[in-house]
Amino acid sequence: MKIPRPGLPVRGSKTGQPIMALLDLLGRSWAMGIIWHLYNGPSTFRGLQDYCESISPNTLNTRIKELRDCNLIKRTMEGYALTEYGEELFELLQPMGPWARNRWTESFKTDDPNSL
Numbered sequence: 001m002k003i004p005r006p007g008l009p010v011r012g013s014k015t016g017q018p019i020m021a022l023l024d025l026l027g028r029s030w031a032m033g034i035i036w037h038l039y040n041g042p043s044t045f046r047g048l049q050d051y052c053e054s055i056s057p058n059t060l061n062t063r064i065k066e067l068r069d070c071n072l073i074k075r076t077m078e079g080y081a082l083t084e085y086g087e088e089l090f091e092l093l094q095p096m097g098p099w100a101r102n103r104w105t106e107s108f109k110t111d112d113p114n115s116l
Helices: 018-026 031-039 045-051 057-069 084-093 096-106
Strands: 073-076 079-082
Touching: 018 031, 031 045, 031 057, 031 073, 031 079, 031 084, 045 057, 045 079, 057 073, 079 084
Parallel strands: none
Antiparallel strands: 073 079
């Protein structure tokens, strides 16, 4: 699968809008989990594999390559770490966790499917 780039068509969008390229990348299996884990500090390949539990080594290698190519993570002496861009992205995404846990989950507590 090609690495999504702003300005080029991506999965689900032919417009090439930067947000669509970013959502394509973040929607790939384990991409968000890797970013979330690395926000706590650098991690080795094995540490990432343990955190992601069911991830195959091939999938982890692919995600690491994609996230590195998009300048969200980097290789360090301690393994892998978020870049400045990766940290900034995490800071933007982090507030979505509580919102999803509280507000979005709340929207499913109704018997009326039209209330969404």
